[in-house]
Amino acid sequence: MWLQISLLWICSALKLTVPSHTIHGIEGQPLHLSVDYNFNATASEIQIIWLFERSQSNPKYLLGSVNQRVVPDLEYQHKFTLMPPNASLRINPLHLSDEGNYIVKVNVHGNGTIAASQKIQVAVDVPVTKPTVHTEPSSGVVEYVGNITLKCTVDRGTRVVYQWMKNGKHLHAGPNYIFSSNNATLLIVPAVKEDIGNYSCLVSNPVSAMESEIIAPTIYYGPYGLRVKSDKGLNIGAVFTVDVGQVVLFDCSADSNPPNTYSWIQRDDNSTQVIKYGPHLEVVSDKVAQKTMDYMCCAFNNVTGKRDETHFTVVVTSVGLEKLAQKGKSLSSLAVITGISLFLILAMAFLFLWKRYQPHKGINVFMFSRAEADYRKAQAFSGHESALDDFGIYEFITFPDLTSGSRVSTQSVPGPDFVAGQDMLSTVYEVIQHIPEQPEQDHQHYIIVIQYEQLYTSSYCVIQYDTEMSIQEEQQCRMQYKPLCHYG
Known part of the structure; x- marks a missing residue:
């Protein structure tokens, strides 16, 4: 960047152009101070003078020229050179002692004399070497x-x-x-x-x-982030699962400077022992005396004096990792199912013994159907306003004389599940079933249904008749067919 400086003297102008900032030169290298001038007047003589001044010292004459004829100072005649046709100055070579202010002055003589001057600051630097x-x-x-x-x-x-x-x-x-x-x-x-x-x-x-x-x-630190890894990758948290007969390599590592020293410790119920030194440990599962074994890896930095340790367990199993995890999840439900199964078995055995040795129950069951109008007539017997409320299941239990010598043999009218010669151990129910009214037909059928139960099964005895009966006739019919379906 160049600073344009205009100077006025009388009615004519003389302008000098110089660098606007400090010029940095390199020691031992040449330095060129560029200066240009122009004016609007008739000149018969042009004089250029260069001066040099250091801090707190008087300016020193370097050289001068009149109409491009240079007159140097004899002390500096080989160091400073004027560069016509302008007023530039060349310094060669540049030394640290050449650092200071350089003053340039231009005089123009014609009808009169006009003059202008400017100062340039020069700094001399020595290049830095590699640090x-x-x-x-x-x-x-x-x-x-x-x-x-x-x-x-x-x-x-x-x-x-x-x-x-x-x-x-x-x-x-x-x-x-x-x-x-x-x-x-x-x-x-x-x-x-x-x-x-x-x-x-x-x-x-x-x-x-x-x-x-x-x-x-160099900064010594650690150990940090101690961990144990398996080459098989079969680990759940701090537990490693190993199949029977499998050889597994464990690696212990931690961030540390200098590198840690590692030791492997095997822990039993009552004692611990160092089994190996170094970052690696090989475990052969068929040589492990127990199904599970606890280990510990210790890392020690002998410069920082700090140590760290991590614990893990090796589980020897014949199942894979997935089955081992499923076993742990299903252990509680398996125990519940086992308990329920045992309870049901004991309950069935008790029921069988109770049925076997209870006094024999006589069966006194009958169920027959009649027209709904007859049931309505029978409401006096039921105590209800309508005999329809009496439909349902009734249980009757009779206990035979305990002094009787033997049981009565099964009758000859078997049910669907009857087995010849088998005692009937049964719970007795009388079922009164409502038969919906049927439209009037030429023939109306009436039935007697007797239900009886053997052990774990139910059988029915059905008797059909065509004649409508009174209550007394029904009683007689019931007594007549009772032996066919009565066991006990």
Whole structure:
């Protein structure tokens, strides 16, 4: 960017154009200060003068020219060169001592004299070299116990700016990151596992930039996340199921620095014993003395002094994992079913013995149908307003004389389930069944139905007649057919 500066002198204008900001030069390299001028007047002579001044010192003459004839200062005649036709200055080579303010002045003489001057600031920088990072302590620290200090140094460079990087990203101050005043030193207080990473130092100045080699501080931690895995994958939580005769390899692992030392412990009811060292354990199921065996894996970090352990159980079974899980779920229902089955068996046995040795019941059952009008006439016997309310099932129990010598043999009128020569152990019911009214026909049939029960079965005896009977006649009919269906 160039700053346009206009100067007015009398009625004519002289304009100088110079860089607007500080110019940074590199030590040992040439530097070109570009200056241009123009004016609106007739000039007979043009004079250009360059001066140099350091802070708090008087300006020093470098060179001058009149109408492009250069008159250098003898002390600097090989260092500074005027670049006509404009007023630019070349410095070669550039040294640190050349840093300061350079003043250019232009005089134009014609009808009168007009003049203009401007100042240019020059800074000389030395490029930075590749930085080096040092770690203290170099042997590493224990998590939450020690602190880490990272120092960044460069051999050469001016106006160096320091910036710390972690895993390729700029690192900013935080609860456990403390920087020195110029950022050349990083302090990690205290060091934790999360501080592990790739650190580097980036140094720069206006003319160069360099980054250090990556360094990874050593932080000791752990063990964390201890767990046991099986190569068969047959595990439910902390329980591993192993088929009989199967060889299973167990692996114990935990996050730790340095790596843990591992030990395997087998636990019995009364004692524990170390059976192996190392992260792997082989279990041969047919060599296990019990159906279940408890194990423990211990991980120990000998630098941090911390340890962790995990417990697990090996179950030797001939069923797979799925059947083992189903067995656990159905164990309670199987016990309930077994109990109910035993109860039913005992109840049936008791009922059989009770039926077998109870006094024999005589059967006095009859059921017959008659016209509904006759039942209505019989309401005086039932005590109800309508004999229709008397329809139902009635139970009669008779106990024969216990002193009688023997049971009466089965009669010759068997029911459908009758077996010859078999005693009838039965519960006796008299069933009075309502027969709906039938439309008047030439012939109306009446029946007597007698139901009797053998052990676990029911049989019926049906007798049909065509003549309507009175109550007295029904009584006589009942007595007449009773022996055919009466057992006892």
